[in-house]
Amino acid sequence: MIILGIETSCDETAVAVTQDGKIILSDLLSSQIDLHRKYGGVVPELACRRHIEVIGLLVKEAIEKSGRSNEQLNAIAVTMGPGLVGALLVGVSIAKSLAYSLKIPLLGIHHLEGHISAAFIEHEDIVFPSIALIVSGGHTNLYYMPQRGKYRLLGKTIDDAAGEILDKGARMLGYSYPGGPVIDRLAQKGDPERIPFPRPYRSSSNLDFSFSGLKTSLMQTLFKMGKAPEDYMSSHPDIAAGYQSAIVDTLVEKTFSAVQRENAKSVMLVGGVAANSLLRKKFLSAGERLGIAVYIPSSRLCTDNGAMIAMAGMSHLEEHHFSSLDLNPSPNLELMS
Numbered sequence: 001m002i003i004l005g006i007e008t009s010c011d012e013t014a015v016a017v018t019q020d021g022k023i024i025l026s027d028l029l030s031s032q033i034d035l036h037r038k039y040g041g042v043v044p045e046l047a048c049r050r051h052i053e054v055i056g057l058l059v060k061e062a063i064e065k066s067g068r069s070n071e072q073l074n075a076i077a078v079t080m081g082p083g084l085v086g087a088l089l090v091g092v093s094i095a096k097s098l099a100y101s102l103k104i105p106l107l108g109i110h111h112l113e114g115h116i117s118a119a120f121i122e123h124e125d126i127v128f129p130s131i132a133l134i135v136s137g138g139h140t141n142l143y144y145m146p147q148r149g150k151y152r153l154l155g156k157t158i159d160d161a162a163g164e165i166l167d168k169g170a171r172m173l174g175y176s177y178p179g180g181p182v183i184d185r186l187a188q189k190g191d192p193e194r195i196p197f198p199r200p201y202r203s204s205s206n207l208d209f210s211f212s213g214l215k216t217s218l219m220q221t222l223f224k225m226g227k228a229p230e231d232y233m234s235s236h237p238d239i240a241a242g243y244q245s246a247i248v249d250t251l252v253e254k255t256f257s258a259v260q261r262e263n264a265k266s267v268m269l270v271g272g273v274a275a276n277s278l279l280r281k282k283f284l285s286a287g288e289r290l291g292i293a294v295y296i297p298s299s300r301l302c303t304d305n306g307a308m309i310a311m312a313g314m315s316h317l318e319e320h321h322f323s324s325l326d327l328n329p330s331p332n333l334e335l336m337s
């Protein structure tokens, strides 16, 4: 089955063509990072306009690069939510027109289901029950999955998402958006013990996360140093390492508490923050210690992309779970079984 996957929920216009979800024939991304950088975060109106400018050409190019023709497409999968409503509307509109004109099924995909599906692209035989941690710019959600496509929410952030807290922390240090990769890079040269940060919400019986206190702690650290951020550049690696370590430790602790509480057989780590090198390393070693399989997509498939949406579309197709042509974006959509 040849599936076109379209993702426009936030600041990346992403389109991929896959065969049976697993074989990526083409995978294109038009990033808007430069557009939003000077504002320190995503500006919704600018994001929508840029999606409109690039989506048509990107779809055309993705189909051409895949070596298939429009007529060979079997279905169109598109992110229908959650996300920025105007941005979602761009992807949903082009997906509906294509599905209508080519007379093929339309598959509306939940963005988080897309992220989880990224794990299935490279790992064929995921063992269940599994615990899935989705860490992105907008979400930090922990799910129990008795099988593929079934989700029970165990915990989520009560304030900032993991990606958001990394982006904000980097910004406080004077770096531009997105801050996650910057903190990742800086931390590799730093000592995580030198400037300690609190591990928030530690109780293992509560699987919710809270990260906003870390911002206050970082602010206090910077205040105590008493200089402009660029004056203590030499401390940035240690600050980044301490800050990142607090986030990573919390994510590892809560996820593996969930594994033990739910008797899970595996863990999936997905979403943009799953590209973080320390987080990947700590998940893999915790899994090894407990004898639990840990599945993490390659970094390219952790951040938003069209292939993960096409992969989710493949399972909707197999289950005959089609969307109608009056599909509308749902900016606050919950992930349901």
Ligand code: KG4
Pocket (backbone or CB within 6 Å): 010, 135, 136, 137, 138, 139, 162, 163, 164, 166, 167, 178, 179, 180, 181, 184, 271, 272, 273, 274, 275, 276, 277, 302, 303, 304
């Ligand atoms: O999944 P994603 O691409 O978009 C959303 O659905 O939000 O995630 C974006 C987030 C941003 O906050 C970005 O800073 C973070 O993922 N991120 C990282 C890394 N690469 C991207 N965070 C930590 N380390 C990285 N290497």
Ligand code: ZN
Pocket (backbone or CB within 6 Å): 111, 115, 136, 137, 271, 272, 303, 304
């Ligand atoms: Zn995402």
